[in-house]
Amino acid sequence: xxxxxxxxxxxxxxxxxxxxxxxxxxxxxxxxxxxxxxxxxxxxxxxxxxxxxxxxxxxxxxxxxxxxxxxxxxxxxxxxxxxxxxxxxxxxxxxxxxxxxxxxxxxxxxxxxxxxxxxxxxxxxxxxxxxxxxxxxxxxxxxxxxxxxxxxxxxxxxxxxxxxxxxxxxxxxxxxxxxxxxxxxxxxxxxxxxxxxxxxx
Amino acid sequence: xxxxxxxxxxxxxxxxxxxxxxxxxxxxxxxxxxxxxxxxxxxxxxxxxxxxxxxxxxxxxxxxxxxxxxxxxxxxxxxxxxxxxxxxxxxxxxxxxxxxxxxxxxxxxxxxxxxxxxxxxxxxxxxxxxxxxxxxxxxxxxxxxxxxxxxxxxxxxxxxxxxxxxxxxxxxxxxxxxxxxxxxxxxxxxxxxxxxxxxxx
DNA sequence: GTCTATAAGGCGATAGAC
DNA sequence: GTCTATCGCCTTATAGAC
Numbered sequence: 493x494x495x496x497x498x499x500x501x502x503x504x505x506x507x508x509x510x511x512x513x514x515x516x517x518x519x520x521x522x523x524x525x526x527x528x529x530x531x532x533x534x535x536x537x538x539x540x541x542x543x544x545x546x547x548x549x550x551x552x553x554x555x556x557x558x559x560x561x562x563x564x565x566x567x568x569x570x571x572x573x574x575x576x577x578x579x580x581x582x583x584x585x586x587x588x589x590x591x592x593x594x595x596x597x598x599x600x601x602x603x604x605x606x607x608x609x610x611x612x613x614x615x616x617x618x619x620x621x622x623x624x625x626x627x628x629x630x631x632x633x634x635x636x637x638x639x640x641x642x643x644x645x646x647x648x649x650x651x652x653x654x655x656x657x658x659x660x661x662x663x664x665x666x667x668x669x670x671x672x673x674x675x676x677x678x679x680x681x682x683x684x685x686x687x688x689x690x691x692x693x
Numbered sequence: 694x695x696x697x698x699x700x701x702x703x704x705x706x707x708x709x710x711x712x713x714x715x716x717x718x719x720x721x722x723x724x725x726x727x728x729x730x731x732x733x734x735x736x737x738x739x740x741x742x743x744x745x746x747x748x749x750x751x752x753x754x755x756x757x758x759x760x761x762x763x764x765x766x767x768x769x770x771x772x773x774x775x776x777x778x779x780x781x782x783x784x785x786x787x788x789x790x791x792x793x794x795x796x797x798x799x800x801x802x803x804x805x806x807x808x809x810x811x812x813x814x815x816x817x818x819x820x821x822x823x824x825x826x827x828x829x830x831x832x833x834x835x836x837x838x839x840x841x842x843x844x845x846x847x848x849x850x851x852x853x854x855x856x857x858x859x860x861x862x863x864x865x866x867x868x869x870x871x872x873x874x875x876x877x878x879x880x881x882x883x884x885x886x887x888x889x890x891x892x893x894x
Numbered sequence: 895g896t897c898t899a900t901a902a903g904g905c906g907a908t909a910g911a912c
Numbered sequence: 913g914t915c916t917a918t919c920g921c922c923t924t925a926t927a928g929a930c
Binding site: 706737738740741744745 | 913
């Protein structure tokens with residue numbers, strides 16, 4: 493696979509390894525994620541993984557790109573809705589009021605994975621890209637709303653960054669605390685903020 | 694030290710170990726944080742650490758309480774200011790526009806440490822407590838502002854949760870991305886939100 | 895492309911001397 | 913309370929057969 497993550501293709505054997513990595517991550521968490529466990533999820537030997545990837549870091553960076561690719565395809569659901577509807581729908585995707593177990597586990601795994609970005613510059617670069625894209629998407633929805641006269645003439649960058657920070661905080665706290673009522677409270681507060689600051693009526 | 698973290702006292706040898714743990718964490722990051730490295734920061738043998746703590750997890754949980762204690766003493770700076778001034782000052786403490794290297798490193802280390810809460814229930818419980826206290830503090834400032842007629846009659850829980858989620862998101866993203874302009878944008882957006890939603894005039 | 899076997903090293907934790 | 917020495921385990925990674 494190439495360095496450019498946007499138009500990458502995944503061979504079937506790569507995809508099998510990525511899915512095994514995914515399962516291992518969900519099952520045991522990042523701290524326990526080793527080449528051995530991935531191999532065992534894959535029902536193959538450890539050595540075979542080193543045929544496809546130079547090192548563990550190499551494999552994990554590929555996995556990160558794999559996850560990014562899947563996220564991309566989820567974000568860009570083209571739609572003919574009004575900006576406010578599209579925004580609402582996107583926020584519902586980012587901050588669903590209820591998460592099923594699978595989705596909850598996936599997000600928890602992402603939080604663990606992301607913590608590697610603190611010390612690993614390559615990871616940090618990847619997550620910077622991911623975040624840039626999400627904020628950009630939010631910004632474009634807001635700009636469209638302003639153009640079409642549905643939203644006030646706000647600073648779309650600031651509003652987008654605010655929404656995104658709120659989303660990040662909720663996802664982060666959801667994964668690392670038992671404060672179960674917090675997400676719903678934040679969702680309501682966010683809606684109230686957008687109604688007051690963004691909506692014209 | 695006792696299980697109750699609020700009135701705990703730290704012996705000098707415990708404190709030396711906690712400080713060594715702190716240095717090791719800042720130096721190499723959580724992934725590399727081992728008993729060996731803590732011992733080497735302490736200039737003592739690994740075995741001596743096992744005289745003071747039963748296991749690595751035991752040591753790290755103590756460290757977490759140690760950090761919590763220090764946070765506590767930073768939060769409760771009693772002051773005679775107006776609610777809006779106190780709120781502004783507290784937000785400035787949570788979300789400073791500029792972080793020096795030391796503070797930046799400390800927060801990054803906290804993000805790494807916190808990611809352990811995803812899989813470790815004991816860690817999660819500790820971070821739940823920490824967050825509860827911060828949100829509670831925000832809530833009390835807001836309630837005071839409402840009582841004294843400075844703030845609108847908002848749902849203080851929601852506003853407090855919103856501020857806290859925003860703070861969490863910024864801290865998390867600061868530590869895991871290179872999106873350097875985002876924090877300032879969010880700070881401005883947050884101020885604007887509070888001016889519109891909270892302030893009476 | 896996958897296997898078995900193994901190297902080399904770090905880890906958490908313990909035994910026992912002082 | 914601190915030390916040296918050591919155990920057993922798991923890790924990343926490689927060599928070489930098939």
